[in-house]
Amino acid sequence: MRLHPGAKPEFVLHVESRQAQLRSELPACLPAPPASIVLEIGCGHGHFLARYAEAHPDRFCLGIDIIKDRLERAAKKGRRAGLKNVHFHKTEATELVECLTPGIVLQAVFLLFPDPWPKKRHHKNRLVRPDFLADLARHVVPGGAFYFRTDHAEYFAAGRAVLEQHPDWQIEPTAPWPFEEATVFQLKAPEYQSLVATRRRT
Ligand SMILES: C[S@@+](CC[C@H](N)C(=O)[O-])C[C@H]1O[C@@H](n2cnc3c(N)ncnc32)[C@H](O)[C@@H]1O
Numbered sequence: 001m002r003l004h005p006g007a008k009p010e011f012v013l014h015v016e017s018r019q020a021q022l023r024s025e026l027p028a029c030l031p032a033p034p035a036s037i038v039l040e041i042g043c044g045h046g047h048f049l050a051r052y053a054e055a056h057p058d059r060f061c062l063g064i065d066i067i068k069d070r071l072e073r074a075a076k077k078g079r080r081a082g083l084k085n086v087h088f089h090k091t092e093a094t095e096l097v098e099c100l101t102p103g104i105v106l107q108a109v110f111l112l113f114p115d116p117w118p119k120k121r122h123h124k125n126r127l128v129r130p131d132f133l134a135d136l137a138r139h140v141v142p143g144g145a146f147y148f149r150t151d152h153a154e155y156f157a158a159g160r161a162v163l164e165q166h167p168d169w170q171i172e173p174t175a176p177w178p179f180e181e182a183t184v185f186q187l188k189a190p191e192y193q194s195l196v197a198t199r200r201r202t
Pocket of ligand 1: 067112113115184
């Protein structure tokens with residue numbers, strides 16, 4: 001999390017202690033490094049990732065969200081299906097990217113129906129933005145994929161423009177969507193758009 005230079009000292013301490021906790025608890029939840037994993041940001045109730053993990057037993061999948069009860073329901077799905085290759089963790093995306101265990105790299109990242117932050121003054125909170133994509137790219141293997149799907153047409157267009165101009169990412173217009181499983185928000189969306197980008201190799 002990029003802290004505002006004027007952030008209050010007690011807030012800075014709070015963020016630092018949360019990040020220290022994340023750094024200490026993540027290694028026990030992830031495969032031993034070096035390892036490559038699949039990440040879903042804002043996994044909600046885990047519909048997509050639980051089914052993805054079931055269909056890809058050779059991949060370890062990490063789902064993150066900031067809402068505890070959604071994660072509890074996601075974890076229940078994983079347990080009920082007897083999945084050993086999926087873990088759901090309560091953390092915020094920018095903090096995860098800062099605190100990801102050394103030696104763990106991302107082979108694919110899914111961002112499905114992220115909060116669109118429709119008001120202009122809130123666009124800075126969107127995850128498909130240059131600085132977050134640069135921080136994320138540092139953990140993604142060259143050629144690794146970023147999968148973005150949203151029903152918010154303006155966010156989709158803005159996200160595509162950000163990715164088109166981004167030095168770390170390349171849009172793959174013909175790349176197929178790798179796995180279909182409707183999320184809670186997908187089921188409610190009359191229509192949506194999808195985009196695949198890959199981490200540049202240079
Ligand atoms: C619109 S919901 C979509 C949930 C799910 N992907 C779906 O399609 O049903 C967005 C989700 O992202 C989570 N979220 C929002 N900002 C986040 C962040 N910065 N880091 C991690 N999760 C976040 C929210 O708590 C919420 O569960």
